[in-house]
Amino acid sequence: MVPDYAGRMTNHASADPAAVLWDMDGTLVDTEPYWIRAETELMNAHGLSWSEEQGLEFVGNELIVSARMMREAGLDVPAEEIVETLMDNVIGQIRESVPFRPGALELLAELKTEGIPNVMVTMSYRPLAEAVIANCPPDSFAGLVAGDEVTAGKPDPEPYLRGAALLDLDPADCVALEDSKPGLASAEAAGTIAIGIPHFIDLEPRPGRILWNSLEGRSVADLRRLRAQQSA
Numbered sequence: 475m476v477p478d479y480a481g482r483m484t485n486h487a488s489a490d491p492a493a494v495l496w497d498m499d500g501t502l503v504d505t506e507p508y509w510i511r512a513e514t515e516l517m518n519a520h521g522l523s524w525s526e527e528q529g530l531e532f533v534g535n536e537l538i539v540s541a542r543m544m545r546e547a548g549l550d551v552p553a554e555e556i557v558e559t560l561m562d563n564v565i566g567q568i569r570e571s572v573p574f575r576p577g578a579l580e581l582l583a584e585l586k587t588e589g590i591p592n593v594m595v596t597m598s599y600r601p602l603a604e605a606v607i608a609n610c611p612p613d614s615f616a617g618l619v620a621g622d623e624v625t626a627g628k629p630d631p632e633p634y635l636r637g638a639a640l641l642d643l644d645p646a647d648c649v650a651l652e653d654s655k656p657g658l659a660s661a662e663a664a665g666t667i668a669i670g671i672p673h674f675i676d677l678e679p680r681p682g683r684i685l686w687n688s689l690e691g692r693s694v695a696d697l698r699r700l701r702a703q704q705s706a
Contacts, residue, residue, distance in 0.1 A: 489698045489705075490590055492647035493616070495637040495666060498596035499533075500653035500673045501689075503606055504573040505564060506533060512563035513544065516556065522548050533654045533675050536597050536627035537561070557599070564598075565605050572609040575673070577689030582614050588694050595637040595650070597621035597628055597657075616641060629656040634664035646704075649697050651689070653677075667704050 499505045510529035517524035528547070532540040541556035549556065585592055592615050596603050600620040607615055617640035619633050626632045638645040650661035653673040661668035662683075670677040670685045677685055684700065686692065 489702050490588070490694075491649040491667065491697050491701050492643045493591045493593055493638065493641055493649075494585055494697065495593050495595045495634055495648050495650040495661070496615075497650075497652045497654070497657045498594055498598055498603060498606055500575070501651050501657075501671060502575060502578050502594070503568075504575050504673070505568070505606075506530075506674055507573075508564045508567045509560065511567070512560045513540075515563065516551075516559055517544065517547070517549060520549055520551070530674055535656060536621055537599060539627070561599055561602055565602050568602070568605045568609070572606065575671075575689060577692055579611070581689055581692055581694075583611060584694050586611070586614060590694065590697075591616035591641060593617040593619065593637045593640055595619045595633045597633070627656075627660075628654070629659035629663065631660055631663035631665075634661050634666055638664070638666070647701075649700065658683075667700055669700070 496502050499509070509532070510526055513529050514524040532543065537557045537560070538553055541553035544556055545553060582592060594603055594607065594615050598620065599622040600618065603618055603620050607618065617637070619637045619640065621627055624632050624636060634650055635645060638648050645665045648666050650666040650668045651671060652658040652661050652668060653671050654675060655677065658668055658670045658677055668684065670683065671689060672685065679685060
């Protein structure tokens with residue numbers, strides 16, 4: 475037996491993921507409708523129309539990339555100001571209600587019980603990510619990589635490489651949970667055991683890619699099986 479992350483003794487530690495790296499929007503919490511609402515309100519305030527279909531094109535993007543796309547759609551506001559306005563709007567909605575995805579809180583709780591650390595890896599900026607973390611059970615996350623703290627966002631591997639590095643871990647020993655195309659590409663490029671959980675946007679099946687319909691009903695045992703398969 476060897477000590478796990480929480481210092482307890484376990485027979486299965488070698489099969490445990492070293493950590494679970496969580497995307498936030500669309501994976502941990504269902505905030506995509508909040509973003510689309512914020513985008514729509516901002517565009518409408520400037521006399522411009524906006525649709526859910528347009529909003530869904532932004533899923534998984536860096537915020538500054540989405541802001542530039544809104545400018546291309548006719549919004550005559552500096553990109554940095556667009557990001558700040560959208561963030562303030564979504565944070566306000568989060569403070570009223572946090573829409574956790576099915577199974578997310580249950581898996582977080584089990585990981586904490588089993589002593590497996592969680593790191594949030596999100597393209598949302600730190601103030602918004604911290605607002606979400608504040609509504610999770612205490613000490614759910616051992617670290618945070620936010621979109622305003624990376625030089626290259628998803629689909630670049632940097633966010634997930636940094637997520638593993640926060641705990642001095644090899645990305646290949648970590649599981650990553652993602653709902654978006656850029657996010658899953660980032661996690662895969664970083665060499666993690668990447669799991670795609672499509673929400674608003676379908677994820678393309680391909681050989682070797684792991685896709686789950688939902689986190690609901692998923693457990694640490696499922697993550698151990700994947701880790702064992704990857705190690706075999």
